[in-house]
Amino acid sequence: MAGKGNDHQVVVSNRIRLARNLATAPFPGWAKPDARKQVLDRILPVVEALPEMKNAFSKPLDSLTGLEKRVLVERHLISREHAGNSSGSALVVNRNQSLSMMINEEDHLRMQAISPGFDLQPAYQMLNNVDNVLEGTLEYAFDPKLGFLTSCPSNLGTGMRASVMLHLPGLVISEQISKVISGVNRIGLAVRGLFGEGSEAQANLFQVSNQTTLGESEADILTRLERIIEKIIGHEMNAREKLIEEKATLVQDQVGRAYATLRYAHVMSSKEALNQLSLLRFGLDCGFFQESIPDPMDLLLMEIQPAHLQLLAGEKLSPEERDTFRAELLRKKLQSLPEPDIQGGDASLRESLQTSKRQTRPQSPTPSDDE
Amino acid sequence: MAGKGNDHQVVVSNRIRLARNLATAPFPGWAKPDARKQVLDRILPVVEALPEMKNAFSKPLDSLTGLEKRVLVERHLISREHAGNSSGSALVVNRNQSLSMMINEEDHLRMQAISPGFDLQPAYQMLNNVDNVLEGTLEYAFDPKLGFLTSCPSNLGTGMRASVMLHLPGLVISEQISKVISGVNRIGLAVRGLFGEGSEAQANLFQVSNQTTLGESEADILTRLERIIEKIIGHEMNAREKLIEEKATLVQDQVGRAYATLRYAHVMSSKEALNQLSLLRFGLDCGFFQESIPDPMDLLLMEIQPAHLQLLAGEKLSPEERDTFRAELLRKKLQSLPEPDIQGGDASLRESLQTSKRQTRPQSPTPSDDE
Numbered sequence: 001m002a003g004k005g006n007d008h009q010v011v012v013s014n015r016i017r018l019a020r021n022l023a024t025a026p027f028p029g030w031a032k033p034d035a036r037k038q039v040l041d042r043i044l045p046v047v048e049a050l051p052e053m054k055n056a057f058s059k060p061l062d063s064l065t066g067l068e069k070r071v072l073v074e075r076h077l078i079s080r081e082h083a084g085n086s087s088g089s090a091l092v093v094n095r096n097q098s099l100s101m102m103i104n105e106e107d108h109l110r111m112q113a114i115s116p117g118f119d120l121q122p123a124y125q126m127l128n129n130v131d132n133v134l135e136g137t138l139e140y141a142f143d144p145k146l147g148f149l150t151s152c153p154s155n156l157g158t159g160m161r162a163s164v165m166l167h168l169p170g171l172v173i174s175e176q177i178s179k180v181i182s183g184v185n186r187i188g189l190a191v192r193g194l195f196g197e198g199s200e201a202q203a204n205l206f207q208v209s210n211q212t213t214l215g216e217s218e219a220d221i222l223t224r225l226e227r228i229i230e231k232i233i234g235h236e237m238n239a240r241e242k243l244i245e246e247k248a249t250l251v252q253d254q255v256g257r258a259y260a261t262l263r264y265a266h267v268m269s270s271k272e273a274l275n276q277l278s279l280l281r282f283g284l285d286c287g288f289f290q291e292s293i294p295d296p297m298d299l300l301l302m303e304i305q306p307a308h309l310q311l312l313a314g315e316k317l318s319p320e321e322r323d324t325f326r327a328e329l330l331r332k333k334l335q336s337l338p339e340p341d342i343q344g345g346d347a348s349l350r351e352s353l354q355t356s357k358r359q360t361r362p363q364s365p366t367p368s369d370d371e
Numbered sequence: 372m373a374g375k376g377n378d379h380q381v382v383v384s385n386r387i388r389l390a391r392n393l394a395t396a397p398f399p400g401w402a403k404p405d406a407r408k409q410v411l412d413r414i415l416p417v418v419e420a421l422p423e424m425k426n427a428f429s430k431p432l433d434s435l436t437g438l439e440k441r442v443l444v445e446r447h448l449i450s451r452e453h454a455g456n457s458s459g460s461a462l463v464v465n466r467n468q469s470l471s472m473m474i475n476e477e478d479h480l481r482m483q484a485i486s487p488g489f490d491l492q493p494a495y496q497m498l499n500n501v502d503n504v505l506e507g508t509l510e511y512a513f514d515p516k517l518g519f520l521t522s523c524p525s526n527l528g529t530g531m532r533a534s535v536m537l538h539l540p541g542l543v544i545s546e547q548i549s550k551v552i553s554g555v556n557r558i559g560l561a562v563r564g565l566f567g568e569g570s571e572a573q574a575n576l577f578q579v580s581n582q583t584t585l586g587e588s589e590a591d592i593l594t595r596l597e598r599i600i601e602k603i604i605g606h607e608m609n610a611r612e613k614l615i616e617e618k619a620t621l622v623q624d625q626v627g628r629a630y631a632t633l634r635y636a637h638v639m640s641s642k643e644a645l646n647q648l649s650l651l652r653f654g655l656d657c658g659f660f661q662e663s664i665p666d667p668m669d670l671l672l673m674e675i676q677p678a679h680l681q682l683l684a685g686e687k688l689s690p691e692e693r694d695t696f697r698a699e700l701l702r703k704k705l706q707s708l709p710e711p712d713i714q715g716g717d718a719s720l721r722e723s724l725q726t727s728k729r730q731t732r733p734q735s736p737t738p739s740d741d742e
Contacts, residue, residue: 249695253637260631264713266624324620342637 036088061086070307163209255283407459432457441678534580626654
């Protein structure tokens with residue numbers, strides 16, 4: 001598979017979500033509290049009984065504090081929109097957070113599987129498997145011609161949304177990203193920022209997902225998505241090589257300043273931290289670290305986000321306090337890392353693109369693009 | 372003397388210049404080449420014979436390359452305006468660069484003495500001494516009522532311009548600088564940027580100098596200037612203490628980022644470097660360095676300036692190459708320094724304001740404000 005060798009540098013994670021509804025109950029948006037409760041009582045025991053959900057985290061959404069919900073949003077386990085309206089809703093997440101089920105979100109049941117890297121098959125296999133088991137017990141709303149019925153017509157048919165989160169600093173720095181995005185849009189795929197629909201692109205992260213769910217099989221949708229992702233990986237790697245050939249100093253400057261700022265700043269907004277960590281990861285991929293260091297993407301996607309930070313601090317922090325606490329956290333992390341060696345001639349930089357010293361992350365969540 | 376204890380943190384250097392002209396020759400701006408040559412032949416031997424000028428650097432200006440002249444401008448030994456028009460001009464500078472004489476600049480003779488710190492007396496004594504010796508040989512253009520006659524009426528009378536270069540990061544960061552500048556202007560003193568009249572304030576450096584030369588004795592002018600400088604030192608130290616009491620994190624952030632950027636950037640303009648070095652010096656004054664380190668002001672005023680940089684590189688550098696070379700130079704300097712410890716509670720910061728670990732500079736030039 002072309003580009004596959006470099007996918008770990010470009011693809012952060014992938015996520016597949018299936019939307020399902022019961023044939024015999026109104027959609028959650030239309031349902032009265034009693035009806036929502038009945039749906040919950042019907043689905044929850046079946047979900048909790050899944051072997052995949054052994055020892056799972058299972059909670060009614062309205063039992064969670066505002067902060068806990070915001071942490072789940074930052075982990076892309078629930079969507080921002082549904083964190084508020086939570087009566088009769090529940091969340092079930094397996095131990096390693098690779099599989100999650102939302103009951104009474106936009107649809108009666110939304111199941112989401114996350115896997116690291118580019119390969120969409122593990123997530124799809126896990127979901128398909130679970131879906132088959134649930135289908136044996138729950139009576140899904142299904143139309144022989146249209147397929148699975150969903151709250152929003154945009155999910156009708158397969159009810160599947162597959163998305164891949166890509167880290168594209170090369171295309172952003174070399175100012176080719178708009179061209180790539182409009183190309184992807186033209187062939188019917190969506191490109192979104194870190195937090196799904198309508199969110200701004202931050203930290204050079206972009207989610208690419210299918211827009212159509214009707215008239216194509218799941219396998220065809222995934223194949224089409226994979227082909228495009230391969231092409232984007234190719235473009236990104238070309239952009240990186242070209243940058244390093246033609247603008248090595250610019251890359252060294254940006255990565256050096258990012259490392260420096262993360263290591264020595266005392267006040268840092270979430271937005272700045274995201275962008276600096278993205279550049280640090282890029283520097284890692286460019287081989288600027290001689291030793292293996294933890295992936296900055298984990299910090300980026302989780303720890304430095306506002307709610308995670310507050311959870312860590314164990315107290316309510318004002319935005320100013322968060323910016324100070326975030327900077328402190330990052331300073332400590334960076335001080336425990338080996339110093340980068342941001343010199344290296346063009347040739348050695350080019351070589352190092354192939355041998356990034358980044359540690360492989362065992363597991364990482366993908367953003368939600370629920371709509 | 373109030374504020375005197377902290378003057379080494381605020382006062383970079385002081386400079387006094389006397390303008391003198393021969394009674395029997397036209398001013399340099401009006402003089403034909405022959406007349407300029409005659410003035411040079413009259414003055415140069417007398418200047419070179421001064422005991423203070425033993426083993427001095429003595430050169431006709433038109434024997435210097437463009438780069439050498441730019442280096443002299445950056446050292447504030449000649450003015451930008453006069454670096455170009457140099458036929459019949461000469462420069463004589465003593466070994467430690469504390470005393471310099473320009474012949475056929477704006478006036479027939481301009482002598483300048485520079486000394487580090489706040490005390491204007493050493494510079495004045497040296498100049499006065501030299502002036503008395505020269506007066507014995509050269510016939511100065513002098514009017515019993517007006518005093519010394521000069522090319523520009525603004526220098527008429529004493530022909531003296533005394534200026535003190537102040538480093539005022541506290542007043543700049545706490546946004547009180549405009550108020551202080553207009554106060555100083557109101558009482559008839561001039562405030563200028565790093566490179567004299569019309570130059571932008573950079574690196575939080577400000578030159579304060581007398582505007583009037585007529586109707587006041589040299590001693591009165593110097594006393595008045597000293598009193599104002601004392602007041603400004605007081606304001607600056609108050610601003611610093613207040614910043615550290617009320618905005619310690621902001622100070623730590625700015626100093627930390629400055630250190631970080633200087634240490635890790637790969638492209639840096641002269642303007643950015645000036646400002647970062649200024650913040651580094653401020654950090655030093657705040658006690659962020661546990662060990663003694665060289666004063667960043669020397670780097671700031673000399674080494675990183677464009678012409679100095681080119682002289683150091685030994686080749687003609689394009690502006691882009693200069694920015695890369697400058698960043699490299701700064702990275703190396705910073706890497707050889709001990710790491711700063713930019714933590715410290717408010718109390719320890721406040722204390723450290725009194726015990727800056729900056730090495731005392733043996734000698735440093737002040738900017739020229741020739742007009």
